[in-house]
Every structure is written in structure tokens, then in C-alpha cells.
Amino acid sequence: MAEASGQKLELSRYCVPFTPFKGKLEDAEICLVTTAAVRQADDRPFDTEGDTSWRVISSEANASELRYDDTHYDHGCVDRDLNCVFPIDRVRELAIERRLGGLTARHFSLGFTQALRELRDRTIPALIREIDRERPGAVLLTGG
Secondary structure, eight states: OEEETTEEEOOOSSOOOOOOOOSOGGGOEEEEEESSOEEETTSOOOOTTOOOOEEEEETTOOGGGEEEOOSSSOOHHHHHOGGGTSOHHHHHHHHHTTSSOEEOSEEEEEOOOSOHHHIIIIIHHHHHHHHHHHOOSEEEEEOO
16 A cells, blocks of 8 residues: 555455466567557557547557657666667567567557556546457566
8 A cells, every 4th residue: 555645545455466477488479568658659648747649659650750758767778779668679570580479559658647446447448448459369468
């Protein structure tokens, strides 16, 4: 429990969902999901004060065509190479080398929010439905 304005704030009663991967990476299409507020350059920016929406990123995008909108984590590495929080170029290289099955057509990015209840009750269930539509063999989740 954390305290906010003298009130107890429950951060989470949920464990981190984890499903062990039992397939072959060489056969798995990977869907990238990040909470680092990454977006395509021509997409609308995330609200850095709090945003419960997500952005779709095409598998055709290169890291050089992506931007990020966040003021809540250290950007030193990201400024040098966005692949450290959204490794789209690296995953594509692994697919070309046939070490991975490929990339799904769409990937997803969330930004910063403190609206955890809305995130849990609305955003995440809707996002999971979109991820399921991609039929990934595995999802690679990165944080910001």
C-alpha cells in the first residue's frame, strides 16, 4: 500500500501474468507492446500528464520513423536508439536471420498514466482484444 494525500492507495492486487513460451521462436510471429509512449511520427502525441489510450505501430516502421512522448523515465538510451524500449529493428533483424518467425502486422504502445483503474478496467481489456487479432506467437512487452 502507498499513501496519497493521507489515504491508502492500493497499487495492485494482481500478479503479473506470465505464460511460459513452449513453441519455437523460429516459428513465432512477435507482437511488440510497450509502455514507453512510442508512436509513429505522424500519429498524435501522447499526453505526458496522463494518457490511457494506445497507439498502433506498423510492422513496416523503422525506429528512425518513431517518436516518444514521455517525461517520466530517463531518456538517455532512448535518445541514442529507440530500439532499447521498442526493439522493432532488432526483432526484424532476428526475423531476417530466421531466428524468429517474423513480426505481426501491428504493434502497440501505451503512455504514462496514474489512472490505474481505468487502465485495468477499460484500456487493457480493449488492447488485449486488438493484440489477439494479430494472432502473435509471442508478445514482447517493454517498459519505459
